[in-house]
Amino acid sequence: MTSKTIGGKTIVGKTIVGAGLAVALLAAVAGTALADDTPQLTELSPDGKDACFGRIYDAAHLKVHPNQKVGRIFFYHGSDPVSHPNEEPSSGPSGYNGFLATTVRGARKPEWVGGWCGKDDPQSGEIHCGMECDRTMALVNVDEKGRLIVSGVHRNLYLDAGAEDELGETEFARQALGTEDDGFRLDRMPAQTCKAEFARIDPVDPALGAPLRERLKPDQPFCYGRDYDAAHLGSHPDQLTHTIRVFRGPIELAAFAKDGDPASWPDGADIEVSVTTRQNAVEVTQSYSCDGEADQWRCVASARTSDFSCDIAAREIYLRRGANGTMMLANPNSSLPIIDLCSKATDGETASDDKVYRLEPMPQAACAR
Incomplete structure (x- = not known):
């Protein structure tokens, strides 16, 4: 029950929404309330503006980390960088304030999740980013060099809970993240860099024009x-x-x-x-x-x-x-x-x-x- 994709929509039937829409609407209500109660995450954004962190791993790094599937990773703190204008007359904020996009080796475009990021302990530097169904997206904190440390990333980040039992060991290993896909160190980057990365997920077709x-x-x-x-x-x-x-x-x-x-x-x-x-x-x-x-x-x-x-x-x-x-x-x-x-x-x-x-x-x- 993640919100990893908005691409590949079909025009027929309710397959665009259905039960998923109900989850999204509930998440929007809960997420907005959570965002209102969460102190400003000044570690991520000292000036209150959208913040971007990312890293693209080179061939040398990936060669010595054969169990790391992720070749590109970006974390964005701010407003939704993915969704396009749609036909709903008023789309309130989702409440999400953290977005993670990763591209595994050989993939053409990223997968992504969004969640609500905040501190369980105001005095701690660690920020918890959660998703629907009480799942964890990641734990993040900024080190002394200003880099974002992303940890607590589960291999089934883009899969449903219980996928390992449902898919079996071999298929789970194929679809899940690698055993070394955790503990990422990301550099601070311009917000536009993250927006460009997330735009790769579901590119806008300019021929479609306005909704x-x-x-x-x-x-x-x-x-x-x-x-x-x-x-x-x-x-x-x-x-x-x-x-x-x-x-x-x-x-x-x-x-x-x-x-x-x-x-x-x-x-x-x-x-x-x-x-x-x-x-x-x-x-x-x-x-x-x-x-x-x-x-x-x-x-x-x-x-x-x-x-x-x-x-x-x-x-x-x-x-x-x-x-x-x-x-x-x-x-x-x-x-x-x-x-x-x-x-x-x-x-x-x-x-x-x-x-x-x-x-x-x-x-x-x-x-x-």
């Missing part, structure tokens, strides 16, 4: 869509969708102006999705109500445009920013009105090729009712 909550305003209509031509449909015989539109118009704008909270945007935003299929050229429109969830909008089908006899609360789609101004729509569980949302065919994962759409911005007239 949807910034790109799409609460009081402005939008229209995204795609018309699939014969060539595309010919190469995707299992795709049912012929045309698709995602939009907010005057009705949705008025509803949000009446009952929505712009400070919580996009929570409570209504959208419409219209589709035609190969079999039916008649446009079918379905309403959804959206909330920001990590870097997606999670949109749940509503009965506003249809009279359903079944519970459609679990019929969800997901919106996410795409490259170069596009919008990605994910339909992981047959939640688009391509087929009857009450049909048994909608109970489970989407069986056709109608799973992920890349939609282009269109004039509002293209989405007119």
Whole structure:
């Protein structure tokens, strides 16, 4: 139960969050309280600014320490150096004030953890950095030369508690840190050096631009869509969708102006999705109500445009920013009105090729009712 990665997210389903989001939210509350009660760590940051310590081990050092896997290590004291702007309207501070990134030999990018650092004894020079589930990230202190001594690093730092028993000795040895990965001596470095190191974990794709909550305003209509031509449909015989539109118009704008909270945007935003299929050229429109969830909008089908006899609360789609101004729509569980949302065919994962759409911005007239 660490927070070692934010990369590799999937657009479909709740796999971005789920139980992990609950842990993160609880950690945020606990961490903020802890941070408020923790004295300023002047040993790490005499001026109160973000502090960075790091070391890159050369080949000579690693040759004489064959059981040390870590080739690069950086410790950052300050605000979150990893997370990107997301779709949650207000992301409060995590409470984390210590972040550790290590890159093992042969790895392309670092792994990382964040935790809450403070002193158990105000008179002691030792600082304890803890993580969720009452685990220790590391013990740190600054020596007489200003170097940061990082100790108490467990081999399962990036693994779940009990991983050694679950994985077995051989696999644990492969995934865990080395037996000499402890007692690091790190030099003080500019804060920007650490930020650059942590940026290697989940590089920003500049083509994605601003998140949807910034790109799409609460009081402005939008229209995204795609018309699939014969060539595309010919190469995707299992795709049912012929045309698709995602939009907010005057009705949705008025509803949000009446009952929505712009400070919580996009929570409570209504959208419409219209589709035609190969079999039916008649446009079918379905309403959804959206909330920001990590870097997606999670949109749940509503009965506003249809009279359903079944519970459609679990019929969800997901919106996410795409490259170069596009919008990605994910339909992981047959939640688009391509087929009857009450049909048994909608109970489970989407069986056709109608799973992920890349939609282009269109004039509002293209989405007119």
